[in-house]
Amino acid sequence: MESMTASITRLIPKDAAIFRQSGRGRFSVIRGPDRGEALVVGQSPITIGSGSASDVRLSDPTISRRHLSVTLAENGVMVRDLGSTN
Numbered sequence: 001m002e003s004m005t006a007s008i009t010r011l012i013p014k015d016a017a018i019f020r021q022s023g024r025g026r027f028s029v030i031r032g033p034d035r036g037e038a039l040v041v042g043q044s045p046i047t048i049g050s051g052s053a054s055d056v057r058l059s060d061p062t063i064s065r066r067h068l069s070v071t072l073a074e075n076g077v078m079v080r081d082l083g084s085t086n
Helices: none
Strands: 009-013 025-026 038-043 045-050 068-073 076-081
Touching: 038 045, 045 076
Parallel strands: none
Antiparallel strands: 009 076, 025 038, 045 068, 068 076
């Protein structure tokens, strides 16, 4: 049986609405206790999670310590699940 924590990678293409105004990637928290927080995505990977080792810490209890990684790729924003458990 395969592990449910397998890493998943997804590319959000450059022509998506996220790029139309600035040419950069931007993530916004839309639900939970950190609603309204936002981050700009650049060339260096950013780790998002609830743990102290994450670059961006969220206080939502449903977020894993190392939940996902986000980076700007040639064709869009690359989002990679880091084996989160939820």
